[in-house]
Each structure stands twice: as C-alpha cells, then as structure tokens.
Amino acid sequence: MNGFETIVFEKSQGIAWVTLNRPRVLNAFNIQMRDDLYEALTAINDDPEITVVIFKGAGERAFCVGADLTEFGTAPSPVIARQVRWERDVWELLLSLKQPLLAALHGYVLGSGVEIACCCDIRIASDGAVFGMPEVSLGMISAAGGSQTLPRLLRVGGALEMLLTGQRISAVEAYRIGLVNKVVPRRELLAAVEDVAAKILSMNQEAVRWAKGAVVRGLDMSLAEGLALESRLFALLRR
Template sequence: MDKVLLEKDGNIAVITINNPKALNALSTEVLQDLEAAVNDVKNDDDIYAVIVTGAGNKSFVAGADIAEMKDKTVEEAAEYGRFGNKVFREIETMNKPVIAAVNGFALGGGNELAMACDIRLAADTAVFGQPEVGLGITPGFGGTQRLARLVPTGIAKEILYTARNIKAPKALEIGLVNALYPAEELLDAAKKMAKGIAKNAPKAVAASKAAINKGLDGTMDEGINVEVEEFSNCFATEDQKYGMDCFLNKVKDKQFKNK
C-alpha cells in the first residue's frame, strides 16, 4: 500500500491517505490501497476502533482525481463510481466504529469519505464541500445520499447545488461534524476518543453500529425490531456476562475480550 498508511496502536488503527502531492486525491490506486487497509483492520480481531485521516497539514482528501476522471466514458465512470461506493460502504458497514479526523480540505470524494465514517472530528481550519456540479457532474461516491441524511435536506441541497465550500464552524453548526479542534490537537483527540471506545465491549459497540445503520433504512417499528435482535444477541457473548459481573461487583478497570 504505497498511497495509504496503516498504523496499529494497541486496539486502535490509524489509516492515513498518503497522496500529499495531489492533496490526497482519490485516484483508483488510492482507493485500492484504502480498500486493502480497510479489509486488514476489518479482519483483525484485536482492532476495536479505526481512525481515517490525511497526510500533511493541508488536506484530508481534496476530492477525486480529476485528471484521471476527465476522459472516462459513461461505462468507465459508472465502474469508477461503483468501486468508490463499494469501498466507502465497506467503511460504513464495518463491524468497528470509524472516526474521520478531518485535518484540512474535505471536498468532493473527501467529504464523501468523511461522511462514510461514523464520527467526524475536524480541525478548526478544515473546509468541506461538494463542488461536483461546477465540474459538470454529480457526486459519485454517495454524496447526494449521505449528506441529505446527515444535515437538513434543504442545507444538503444548498451545498450540492451551489458547489460552495463551507468552513469548519459552519460544518459544526449544521451537524456535519461532531467537534472541532486546533489542527495540532486533532489526531490526539481522535485517538483519545478511539481509545475510549475501545475500552467498551467491542461486540456491543459493533451491534450498536449495526442497529443504527439498519434502523435508519426502515421505519421506527422495523428499527425497534432490529434493536431487540442486536440487544438479545449480546446475551450470547462472554463480554455481556463479564461486563454485568463487573458492574455488580463494582469493578471499574474492565478488560473485555471481544468474545
């Protein structure tokens, strides 16, 4: 993986898009390396939480690779869009929480990547946007779908139709990001959150993620049924017995086994 770095620290992993000369743009090579990194952490039972960020201090991901896209045919564009969406859905549906540490420009595919993550933390200097209509195209990696699910529909349409960028404080105001940090503190803040998540029962966290994702696709009643299923399945795990025993015996320093 030349264009994506993977670092593991205890029970957390940091995936870094490493294409700084192109502001970490999402070429096919970058997407292939990202998919490889995602599959690595997804299949590592010792990793309980994941961070995605960009190399350097200018850009998280500045977008897709325009030079690569420019001359694609309709069929080639569809293949490219399907592949990008496949990778982002793997992130979105991974059985581990994923935190985006947005350290700079998150434009086009960069904003789409951030939105595929569960939680978005951003540098207070970060910039977000979907500039595609100014290039004669629509978002192609889930932007029209995720943005309208994360922020009010009218705000999503304004961002998409105007192609104007929004700064970090506005992104926080509309609920696109969870919190802002000085750029030099961002990655440490993301690691602190990831480590805090990793202290909890991994299977319970994964079940919570699955319940939210599945529930958002259906009615409230369907979502409640999903929650009951995920809730009850937790009672087949060792971590449920251990966690409740720790609570009853006032044990604070818990060590879940992901079993």
C-alpha cells in the same frame, strides 16, 4: 501491512490508522488510492484485533481535496470503468465495516474527502478545516455517495445547499449543521480523535459493534421495525 503507494496503513493496540498519503496533490483521490483503500479496508474487515479505525490526511494542507481530475476519462471504455468501480466499491465497503470509524479532518475536505468523512461514524475537524462539494461547478454530481450520505447526516435542506451551490463552509459551520461532531485547534486534532478512540476501546466491544449495527441497519427501517431490531439485539447481547 505495507507497500501501499497512496496510503499509510498502521495498526497498534486495537486501532487501525489509515492515512491518505498524496500530500503533494492535497491527497486527491485517484484510482490507485481506491485500490489501496480497498485492500486495506478488506484487511480491516477480516481482522478481529482491530476495534476502531481512524482516517486522516498526510501533510498540513488537506484531508482530501476530492477526485484527481487528471485521471478523468482515462479508462479504456465506460463499460470497463463501471465494471472496475463495482468490483472495488470502496464506499460500500466503508459503510459495511462493523468497527467504529473516526475521521480526523483538517485543511481542505472537498468532494470525495467529504464523502469519506460521511462514511465515518464520528468526525472531528480542526478549526481551520474547509468543507465543500464542488461537483456541480464542474458539470457533474457526486459519484461516491454524497447525494445519499449527506442528507442522512444533515437536514435535507443543508445537504442540498452544499450539493447545489458548491459553496465552501468553515469548520464552525460544519459543526452547526451537524456535519462534524466537534471542532478543535489543529494542534489538538489527533489527540482529540485518539481520546474518542480510547473511550470506545474501553467499552465492551460486542456491545459497541451491536450498537453501531442497530443504528446503521435501523436507518433503512421504519421506527417500529428499528425498535424491534433493538429489542432482538438487546436480548441476544444479554444471553
């Protein structure tokens, strides 16, 4: 799939690579990127040959610095802006994908960059990565799920500290609080993510998807309901 303005989409040997590709503005998330991602993610969702998805950012300075503030207030009306958002809800689509999603995080990972990462299943950061949720410093709150996804990854206190103070944290601190799974030198970042993808690809893919599904669906259930779900899925897989 080619022809995107703000992302690069590549597919090889069961892996889909999605590169945020606005390096001149540190891969800031704009309306066109939302539309491009929506089309790419829809294609991924419908493609049985794709078993793992990897997200990364173009350039050396950032994975994504968040929303492109130059586009704020450019919609014809709040009603139209809201309608378009719900018609192309990238965040819900990300969370609904059955394939494992991996994020290779480097440089600045701010705002929407953190929120994209939170929608992924495994996050690996370079040692120089910097994370933050700056919305409160701009008189706003997160609008792409950060207030909901961060507390599900971190302790509530850790999520609130990021959301309420806008403070930036290092990759080492992100690892300590559970925001990322691993920290590696910048030159080893893509190889580290590819290694995880290769391990996933070597597994039974039906089992991989059902394992992810059990976790994701179970988060909205009581422990008893989650255990019952696991038992049902285990029985179905053993047929």
